Amino acid sequence: MHSTAIFLIEFGAIILGLGLLGRFAGRFQFSPIPLYLLAGLAFGKGGLLPLDTSEEFVAIGAEIGVILLLLMLGLEYTASDLVSNLKTQYPAGLVDAALNALPGAAMALLLGWGPVAAVVLAGVTWISSSGVIAKVLGDLGRLGNRETPVILSILVLEDLSMAVYLPIITALLAGTGLAAGSVTLAVALGAAGLVLLLAVRFGRHISRFVSSDDPEKLLLVVLGLTLLVAGLAQELQVSAAVGAFLVGIALSGEVAEGAHNLLAPLRDLFAAVFFVFFGLHTDPTTIPPVLLPALALAIVTALTKIGTGYWVARRAGISSGGRWRAGGTLVARGEFSIVIAGLAVTAGIEPSLGPLATAYVLILVILGPLAARYTEPVARRLTGHGGRPGPASGVWGEGVALPAEAREAVDDQDAVGRA
Numbered sequence: 001m002h003s004t005a006i007f008l009i010e011f012g013a014i015i016l017g018l019g020l021l022g023r024f025a026g027r028f029q030f031s032p033i034p035l036y037l038l039a040g041l042a043f044g045k046g047g048l049l050p051l052d053t054s055e056e057f058v059a060i061g062a063e064i065g066v067i068l069l070l071l072m073l074g075l076e077y078t079a080s081d082l083v084s085n086l087k088t089q090y091p092a093g094l095v096d097a098a099l100n101a102l103p104g105a106a107m108a109l110l111l112g113w114g115p116v117a118a119v120v121l122a123g124v125t126w127i128s129s130s131g132v133i134a135k136v137l138g139d140l141g142r143l144g145n146r147e148t149p150v151i152l153s154i155l156v157l158e159d160l161s162m163a164v165y166l167p168i169i170t171a172l173l174a175g176t177g178l179a180a181g182s183v184t185l186a187v188a189l190g191a192a193g194l195v196l197l198l199a200v201r202f203g204r205h206i207s208r209f210v211s212s213d214d215p216e217k218l219l220l221v222v223l224g225l226t227l228l229v230a231g232l233a234q235e236l237q238v239s240a241a242v243g244a245f246l247v248g249i250a251l252s253g254e255v256a257e258g259a260h261n262l263l264a265p266l267r268d269l270f271a272a273v274f275f276v277f278f279g280l281h282t283d284p285t286t287i288p289p290v291l292l293p294a295l296a297l298a299i300v301t302a303l304t305k306i307g308t309g310y311w312v313a314r315r316a317g318i319s320s321g322g323r324w325r326a327g328g329t330l331v332a333r334g335e336f337s338i339v340i341a342g343l344a345v346t347a348g349i350e351p352s353l354g355p356l357a358t359a360y361v362l363i364l365v366i367l368g369p370l371a372a373r374y375t376e377p378v379a380r381r382l383t384g385h386g387g388r389p390g391p392a393s394g395v396w397g398e399g400v401a402l403p404a405e406a407r408e409a410v411d412d413q414d415a416v417g418r419a
Contacts, residue, residue, distance in 0.1 A: 040279020074248015
């Protein structure tokens with residue numbers, strides 16, 4: 001009974017603190033994500049007042065937060081939108097991997113950590129944080145922006161590439177043979193392909209099955225289906241986030257709109273818990289020894305992500321302002337980077353890899369929301385041009401599929417212009 005009371009006190013204090021930090025951030029019009037992370041850092045291992053009783057519940061809430069963030073992103077698109085974006089944006093995935101994975105691999109080799117650690121650190125620096133970026137896009141009101149489909153295309157390609165990368169890195173860390181690693185990889189690719197096929201070909205039937213006029217039933221079915229698919233995906237060595245995203249794109253029409261409205265408050269709650277959990281599991285005493293290499297790597301890969309976003313948006317026909325916004329939005333690293341580093345730490349590959357990855361992600365997860373907000377105005381000031389700022393800047397790129405909400409916004413703007 002006493003432990004239950006302590007749990008309620010701790011978790012209630014966490015939620016109350018998140019609410020106050022969110023209000024503070026809202027008053028000054030910036031994303032609350034850095035404040036959530038710093039709060040977790042203050043009350044985690046080695047912090048001012050470590051929390052113990054509610055830690056396990058917070059961990060589960062954090063996983064649900066990432067799943068809901070990706071589900072809500074998926075609800076913005078239909079299956080046909082996804083296929084169109086993947087067909088037109090796959091070169092962007094190759095450029096993204098080359099520009100952002102190589103600095104991590106080079107840093108590991110310069111530090112003398114060996115080829116396996118180099119492959120691990122390459123993954124840490126390559127993958128942007130879908131969770132952080134999803135929250136930032138919502139906080140800044142950019143879900144309907146013209147560069148957002150390009151950003152989401154890169155995130156989808158990165159998340160799907162994890163279905164290939166994670167089995168490979170797991171086999172390398174475990175030292176398994178080629179045959180065992182090939183089986184693991186084949187299972188992961190097959191599972192990801194099957195889920196994508198079901199979403200693309202049978203999305204209409206899934207929406208009909210889920211549809212309900214009762215908000216309570218709709219909420220329970222959508223949430224249950226999402227968690228089920230995410231869990232199955234994770235069990236098959238595919239990212240739970242990919243599973244949740246594909247559930248989102250499988251739902252369309254009124255079902256997607258109704259699910260979006262019902263799940264938005266839950267997403268905000270559990271997403272905040274995720275960022276706190278990330279900070280809770282970071283020991284501040286491990287950061288200073290690796291701070292300089294982590295900072296150098298963060299600066300380099302922040303610039304390479306901005307370059308990636310700029311190039312991809314330019315290729316899609318987005319105007320200058322949208323290109324800079326796309327690049328700045330992609331800077332944040334987060335959940336996947338920590339997962340990858342955690343695998344290496346568990347395997348005992350390199351003792352310093354974990355603290356360096358943690359410091360690196362902390363820097364970029366704090367810098368990311370700031371880069372998303374200020375890259376465009378800074379670029380315009382430095383270059384002396386870049387177009388009129390704001391959500392309406394730029395043009396939709398050829399072959400970039402728009403979410404229904406964005407299409408309606410463009411139609412409304414066109415109607416106003418014709419009037």
